[in-house]
Amino acid sequence: MLLHNKKKIRNLRSVKTQMLQIAVCDDEKVFIEKIKKNVSEYFDRRQIEYKIDTFISGNEFVELREKMKDFDIVFMDIDMDGLNGIETAREMRKVCPDAFLIFVTAFINYTLEGYKVEAIRYVLKDRETLADGLAEALDAVMGKMNMSEEPVPYNFVDAGRRSVSPSQVVYVENNLHKTAFHLMEQGAEKVYAVYRKLNDIESDFDSEDLIRTHQSYLVNVNYVRSVERYLARLENGAEIPISKQRYRQMQEAFLRKKGAI
Numbered sequence: 001m002l003l004h005n006k007k008k009i010r011n012l013r014s015v016k017t018q019m020l021q022i023a024v025c026d027d028e029k030v031f032i033e034k035i036k037k038n039v040s041e042y043f044d045r046r047q048i049e050y051k052i053d054t055f056i057s058g059n060e061f062v063e064l065r066e067k068m069k070d071f072d073i074v075f076m077d078i079d080m081d082g083l084n085g086i087e088t089a090r091e092m093r094k095v096c097p098d099a100f101l102i103f104v105t106a107f108i109n110y111t112l113e114g115y116k117v118e119a120i121r122y123v124l125k126d127r128e129t130l131a132d133g134l135a136e137a138l139d140a141v142m143g144k145m146n147m148s149e150e151p152v153p154y155n156f157v158d159a160g161r162r163s164v165s166p167s168q169v170v171y172v173e174n175n176l177h178k179t180a181f182h183l184m185e186q187g188a189e190k191v192y193a194v195y196r197k198l199n200d201i202e203s204d205f206d207s208e209d210l211i212r213t214h215q216s217y218l219v220n221v222n223y224v225r226s227v228e229r230y231l232a233r234l235e236n237g238a239e240i241p242i243s244k245q246r247y248r249q250m251q252e253a254f255l256r257k258k259g260a261i
Contacts, residue, residue, distance in 0.1 A: 120140055
């Protein structure tokens with residue numbers, strides 16, 4: 001998930017005193033109603049004020065133009081006629097960098113594109129798991145609203161001092177005396193080296209998305225395309241080893257991000 005623009009961060013106490021503006025964009029009316037029902041139940045239980053607006057197509061949603069930035073949370077289908085969800089999200093991000101975007105879809109083949117438009121979660125359109133998937137995604141949003149993502153400064157060998165946010169990290173690799181950061185910057189992957197132990201780097205970041213797969217690797221689960229025994233394949237084509245003792249943790253983190261558990 002890229003973070004070119006700083007996310008809108010609200011204290012949870014202020015969330016409870018302000019009305020959340022929520023958009024649901026899907027060309028299947030049955031799923032619009034299911035999402036509305038589950039989202040309403042979620043916020044009703046927490047006594048959080050909210051308003052839900054629905055849109056039957058991506059085209060209808062982008063017609064709002066500047067008004068798209070009024071929304072705090074957007075649930076978006078990917079496979080829609082006309083503008084699909086990825087295209088709609090790109091248009092939304094031009095005027096609305098701060099909304100929390102959740103894709104609700106039957107497809108998870110758009111992972112990299114989804115994170116380029118800063119989707120915080122994918123929720124599968126599965127009647128059995130939809131409610132739990134929406135609740136987990138909203139838990140993540142509430143967590144983000146309650147705490148800011150703190151960047152960590154590093155003195156890189158060839159790039160000088162830079163601050164790194166957890167969401168920028170694709171993976172970190174320890175190689176002899178240097179540790180290489182593979183970072184996403186403005187849609188492109190950059191590699192910077194630093195003289196610092198991987199154990200220390202892992203401690204620097206307080207992020208559930210960064211998983212230690214191996215003594216030499218720290219991986220952002222958002223950039224993982226698949227998890228096999230014992231290998232993580234990333235969207236950029238990299239293959240990262242997973243040690244036996246860390247395999248279960250990585251597998252569970254990956255499945256949770258994809259909405260499978």
